[in-house]
Amino acid sequence: MKQVDKMEIVHSQSAEFIEQGEQGKFLKMIPDTFLIKGDEVDGKYNQGYAIRHLNRRDILLIDVVEKSSKAAVKKFVEEGYQIKGILITCDAILETAYADLKTISEDAGGAAIYAHPRNNIKDNFKTKDITKRDPVLDSFSINIFDLPGASGASVVVYSEINDGMLFPGEDAVGSDYSSDLTTFSRPEKTNANNDYGLAESWAAFDTEFSFLFPRKGKPGFNLEEGNQIDILNTLGKS
Numbered sequence: 001m002k003q004v005d006k007m008e009i010v011h012s013q014s015a016e017f018i019e020q021g022e023q024g025k026f027l028k029m030i031p032d033t034f035l036i037k038g039d040e041v042d043g044k045y046n047q048g049y050a051i052r053h054l055n056r057r058d059i060l061l062i063d064v065v066e067k068s069s070k071a072a073v074k075k076f077v078e079e080g081y082q083i084k085g086i087l088i089t090c091d092a093i094l095e096t097a098y099a100d101l102k103t104i105s106e107d108a109g110g111a112a113i114y115a116h117p118r119n120n121i122k123d124n125f126k127t128k129d130i131t132k133r134d135p136v137l138d139s140f141s142i143n144i145f146d147l148p149g150a151s152g153a154s155v156v157v158y159s160e161i162n163d164g165m166l167f168p169g170e171d172a173v174g175s176d177y178s179s180d181l182t183t184f185s186r187p188e189k190t191n192a193n194n195d196y197g198l199a200e201s202w203a204a205f206d207t208e209f210s211f212l213f214p215r216k217g218k219p220g221f222n223l224e225e226g227n228q229i230d231i232l233n234t235l236g237k238s
Contacts, residue, residue, distance in 0.1 A: 015218045019177040024068040026050055026076075029219070030162050030211065038066040039096045044176075046096060049167055049213055050076075051140055051159060053084075060140050061086045061108070062157055062167050063215060067098035073108050083111040084136045085128070089169025089215070090154035091120050101125035112136070116146070118153040130155055145205070147171055148197035149187075156205075164209035171198060172235055174217025182220050184212065184231050196238065203236025 018035060021027045023045065026034040032054070038046040048064035059081045064073060065088070076083060086108060088094065097104060101113050102125045114130035114137075115121060128134065131146050141160035148154070149171055157167040172184045186202070189195040209228060212220035220231065 014221075015177050015182075018219070024072055026072050029213070030221075033162060033165060033211075033213075035213065035219070036064060036069050036072055038064070038068050041096065044216055047213070047215055051161065051165075052081075053140060057082055058139070059083045060136070060142070061111070063087070063089055063093045063169060065093060065097040065104055070098055070107060077107075077109045083108040084139075085112045085114055087130060087157055087167075088113065088115040088119075088127075089157060089167065089171075090116070090149045092149075092170055093215070094121060094123075101127065116153040116155055143207070145201075145207075147201045148194050158207060158209065162211060164207070165211045165213060166207075166209040167213050168215070170215045172202075172212065172214050172231075174212075174214040174219060177218055179218070182218055182227075184214065184217070184220065184235060186235055199236050199238045201236075202232055205232055205236070 018027060021037060023037045026036050029035050032052040034050040036048045036050070038048055046066065048069055049062040050064065051060045059076055061073070061083060064086060086104065101123045105111055105113055105125065113125065113127045115127040117129045117131060131144055143158045145156040145158060147156055154169055154171055156169065156171055159165045170187050173187055175181045175183045186195065186198055210223050212223065212231065220227065
């Protein structure tokens with residue numbers, strides 16, 4: 001398994017680099033991992049991600065469904081990449097989708113779309129169960145953690161690549177880009193029971209990770225054990 005040399009985490013993979021990056025373009029964060037700034041909502045950009053397989057051909061997208069990302073996905077297809085799947089971490093991601101799932105899949109070269117089986121997606125397109133063992137997900141060393149999200153069923157995506165990368169969707173919100181801090185919090189409470197369940201799930205989370213890439217806010221880079229403990233303690237605080 002390819003590991004990341006922590007000395008590679010330089011200024012170009014910083015919060016400043018992301019903040020200044022162009023909307024709708026995939027920005028390389030660390031080896032074979034890219035962030036894309038999607039639609040701007042309430043003054044903040046939604047963030048999606050792409051993981052490139054070690055075969056340098058296959059791509060997995062995470063929460064990339066917005067109109068502002070459409071051209072970048074098309075460019076992947078035109079350049080000969082095979083998009084093996086689009087992972088949807090929770091229903092809320094599709095609130096800013098530019099089209100129905102069939103169209104999004106076709107625009108990504110016929111990519112499968114993975115979603116939680118308890119989703120409330122009002123679409124007839126047949127999605128794959130993101131919580132089930134799957135050869136495509138296995139090939140990207142992906143594990144799925146089923147968490148009770150702020151607004152219902154959701155998942156956290158974990159990949160063993162690069163010493164462990166965590167993609168929590170909307171289940172963890174990064175600090176503002178204007179802040180000097182790198183902290184994470186649960187999303188705004190909309191349902192007390194869901195929020196309590198999410199806190200309990202984060203409190204019990206024990207998988208090590210070096211990078212945390214949220215849907216909103218600054219990512220966490222090169223996280224040591226102490227950083228991980230602090231993050232999980234904050235996310236798990238009731």
